[in-house]
Amino acid sequence: MAGVSPATVSRVLNGQGPVREATRRRVLEAVEALGFTPNGLARGLAKGVTRTIGLVLPDIANPYFPALARGVEDAARAAGFAVILGNSDNDPEQEAAHIRVMRERLVDGLIIASSGQPQRLPALVGEVPTVLIDRRVEGWPADSVSTDNRLGGRLAVAHLLARGRRRIAHLGGPAGVASAADRALGFSDALREAGLEPDPRLVSQGPFDFASGYERTRALLESGVDFDAIFAANDLLAVGAVQACQDAGLEVPGRVAVVGFDDILLARLVRPRLTTVLQPAYRVGALAWERLASRIAARAAGGGAAAPVDVQLTPRLVVRESA
Amino acid sequence: MAGVSPATVSRVLNGQGPVREATRRRVLEAVEALGFTPNGLARGLAKGVTRTIGLVLPDIANPYFPALARGVEDAARAAGFAVILGNSDNDPEQEAAHIRVMRERLVDGLIIASSGQPQRLPALVGEVPTVLIDRRVEGWPADSVSTDNRLGGRLAVAHLLARGRRRIAHLGGPAGVASAADRALGFSDALREAGLEPDPRLVSQGPFDFASGYERTRALLESGVDFDAIFAANDLLAVGAVQACQDAGLEVPGRVAVVGFDDILLARLVRPRLTTVLQPAYRVGALAWERLASRIAARAAGGGAAAPVDVQLTPRLVVRESA
DNA sequence: TTGTACGCGTTATCAC
DNA sequence: GTGATAACGCGTACAA
Secondary structure (H helix, E strand, C coil): CCCCCHHHHHHHHHCCCCCCHHHHHHHHHHHHHHCCCCCHHHHHHHHCCCCEEEEEECCCCCCCHHHHHHHHHHHHHHCCCEEEEEECCCCHHHHHHHHHHHHHCCCCEEEECCCCCHHHHHHHHCCCCEEEECCCCCCCCCEEEEECHHHHHHHHHHHHHHCCCCCEEEECCCCCCHHHHHHHHHHHHHHHHCCCCCCHHHEECCCCCHHHHHHHHHHHHHHCCCCCEEEECCHHHHHHHHHHHHHCCCCCCCCCEEEEEECCHHHHHCCCCCEEEECCHHHHHHHHHHHHHHHHHHHHCCCCCCCCCEEEECCEEECCCCC | CCCCCHHHHHHHHHCCCCCCHHHHHHHHHHHHHHCCCCCHHHHHHHHCCCCEEEEEECCCCCCCHHHHHHHHHHHHHHCCCEEEEEECCCCHHHHHHHHHHHHHCCCCEEEECCCCCHHHHHHHHCCCCEEEECCCCCCCCCEEEEECHHHHHHHHHHHHHHCCCCCEEEECCCCCCHHHHHHHHHHHHHHHHCCCCCCHHHEECCCCCHHHHHHHHHHHHHHCCCCCEEEECCHHHHHHHHHHHHHCCCCCCCCCEEEEEECCHHHHHCCCCCEEEECCHHHHHHHHHHHHHHHHHHHHCCCCCCCCCEEEECCEEECCCCC
8 A cells, every 4th residue: 555565664663674654654644544553473483482481470359469460561661562361270281371371472571470390380481481479499590589488477476576465376378389488488487586486386377368267276276276366378368367356256466466477458447457568569560570570671682580679678667456 | 204295294293184083193292302392473374363351341340340250251261262461550541552453463263341331342452253241332332241230220219218228329430430330320229219309419429449448438428418328339339438437436337338240259358247138240251252253163163243142141239237 | 095386474694 | 764575373165
């Protein structure tokens, strides 16, 4: 329609190479008139770049992740990248399946909030630039961004100890999840620093949800083992714990104090308001994109593999009413 | 490596055409040994199909949408489709930008929880099979799945009326959002059925978030206009309203009763527990995929445009403590 | 049953 | 400043 070759159209649309202003305008008019849109697949095939990344999360329905997802989506979009979303349910098989699917679509990069066996990840990911969230894999040069979960656990338990609590229970996350394990370590750290020994009967592992928090607290109550505080590995568990205590007639925080982790919206809205450890989810997402973007850029520039960067955010204790 | 032509590899991988069992095995072994993965872009270019869909939502961080997103992701993945996610913030420009980006990537279909001017959508979407969530566009043969928002609003207000409330306020959603408008209609319906006239001073519009609910309720309180109940267009608004009432020393539900909309997790966890209208978010997502899948299949089969299907889910009132 | 050759819609490298 | 033309990696008639 503009009376030019495909090559010229390409040059106009990409702003590459010299094009006479007059032809340039003719082409743009034709593009407009035809509503022409370049075929991204063909472009990707020719350039080896898709401007698309993959984001795999345990579960977007878990209140911690939507903010994180927005963080990466906002930042990625600003840079002209689209994001493919996958939920793994903390299942290594699903995680692997998502990664495969994304690689087939030739994503330029991957952001993974991993769960299971990290040893499998390097092979799955291959040469694709990758940023890990809440997990590092020793000996694998991938970037990571995470909050210092161990410190967060220490903060939470130290607060409880400072309030005079001595028999502190821990509602842990799922077995094999790194962030959960680190929070449990922080729990033990704080106790030992105070000269106390963790009581294994007061520690449990399980899914990161409300029902699990409720059930495990009830079980604790029924076990008869004495405790005067609970550190839950996330806010959902904490809210479940509060509920279970209240239903059993135990006042919170009077009889048992509760501290959560994450500081999701919910923490501010329940009564008593939840004391918790703030993790800046949106920022984690945005920073993960930032790391990934620089990896992608380096790769495009043919740069060799730079040393991995571990961004570690500092958690902050938010004292409200539950402890 | 298997000593065969590319064509044969293709036949093996796609299960098309005849292949001798022996060659078939040789090929599969080579594929395994090399870790070969077909290039999805090239495949898409050749077949005109990407097995990828786009999902555009107002805001994944709004608690109603994560469950919906999981509904579509789970269902789509089961069918071998990946999903690209986009947040529009109820901004027509962002929405349009997402749709363009997705079309460039040749998505096979689109699921859109739209906000603004629906008139623009047909042009933006073009020939791409599309399912609308919570909105129909007259004269545009696109499928839609939604809950009956008007009925939901009626249910909520009828409950308030049955409890003896007469001066009912309405915290509406953003102007121009169809679901919000329908809930407001339901509000008026119920009032008129009871022989009451809505008081414009008790009705407002605004964003679907906690802060807005809190602020607008406070403004209501300060205006001095009397009211004994609030119907909020979503749960976040409702929780904000409850908070504002409590902070002003008004007991909920004694002095003012509050009903929300959506039944997000939060509704069950605040005190008093929120009475609300349940909208099955996960199912909406799954059904939206189902509609889209059949459109995509019909298109692949070369079928003409069938009449649009509007799936309408029935909302249900969940009575808890706030009303 | 298998291989050859073309087309899918771009970009990049050359000529001109 | 512009146009041929060869990749990019697949699917698929068609020939063998």
